[in-house]
Amino acid sequence: MGTRSVTRFWEWGRKIICVGRNYAEHAKELKNELPTEPVLFLKPPTAYVKEGSEILVPHYSSDLHHEVELGVVLGKAGREIPLSSAMEHVAGYALCLDMTARDVQDKCKAKGLPWTLAKAFDTSCPVSDFIPKERIPDPARVELWLKVNGVTRQRGSTAHMIFSVPYLISYISGVMALEEGDLILTGTPKGVGAVHEHDEIQAGIDDVISMTFKVSRRASITQ
Numbered sequence: 514m515g516t517r518s519v520t521r522f523w524e525w526g527r528k529i530i531c532v533g534r535n536y537a538e539h540a541k542e543l544k545n546e547l548p549t550e551p552v553l554f555l556k557p558p559t560a561y562v563k564e565g566s567e568i569l570v571p572h573y574s575s576d577l578h579h580e581v582e583l584g585v586v587l588g589k590a591g592r593e594i595p596l597s598s599a600m601e602h603v604a605g606y607a608l609c610l611d612m613t614a615r616d617v618q619d620k621c622k623a624k625g626l627p628w629t630l631a632k633a634f635d636t637s638c639p640v641s642d643f644i645p646k647e648r649i650p651d652p653a654r655v656e657l658w659l660k661v662n663g664v665t666r667q668r669g670s671t672a673h674m675i676f677s678v679p680y681l682i683s684y685i686s687g688v689m690a691l692e693e694g695d696l697i698l699t700g701t702p703k704g705v706g707a708v709h710e711h712d713e714i715q716a717g718i719d720d721v722i723s724m725t726f727k728v729s730r731r732a733s734i735t736q
């Protein structure tokens with residue numbers, strides 16, 4: 514394991530920690546209250562998908578939504594990380610999609626159940642190549658965008674995050690140990706919406722990176 518590089522973080526099998534409702538405009542569009550503390554949920558490492566592979570709509574959903582998000586890749590482990598040194602734990606970034614089965618999430622919310630089926634299915638976390646820390650000098654000045662079949666659906670600046678990247682690192686590390694290779698998805702700006710089989714999703718960070726994914730449907734389990 515000594516030769517592995519954090520630039521291939523998706524191969525490590527580390528945690529994916531997601532922050533929800535971190536942009537007021539997105540919380541509003543889904544009629545959620547503004548959080549007073551970060552809302553956290555997890556995706557398993559099997560959710561990762563790299564460019565060149567397809568995003569699969571789970572067989573139990575008919576309303577798969579895109580959410581474009583800035584991902585933070587951890588370079589140094591830590592627990593109870595103080596705010597003042599939080600950025601020292603960042604190795605770099607990745608552009609990420611938090612694919613969400615919105616119909617399933619709505620049912621889970623109504624019943625007070627966890628979001629696992631809505632958020633943690635295979636291919637629910639498309640990621641870009643690793644972006645070294647130097648390429649994003651300030652994570653609060655990142656312009657995110659997402660298009661479906663060439664039409665812009667999301668455009669937003671990380672300047673509008675409710676909880677900043679250093680705050681999130683410090684907060685999360687007080688809940689669970691952060692490890693090298695972990696990925697934090699920092700929440701989506703407004704404009705989320707549905708994608709369907711054969712759609713093409715393109716997403717990017719202005720002047721830094723872009724990526725493209727095709728959407729396909731996962732066959733239902735037949736026995």
Ligand SMILES: O=C([O-])CC(=O)C(=O)O
Nearest residue numbers: 532533534535611700701
């Ligand atoms: O809208 C949701 O499902 C919560 C979330 O993941 C986000 O705000 O990015």
Ligand SMILES: [Mg+2]
Nearest residue numbers: 580611700701
């Ligand atoms: Mg999200």
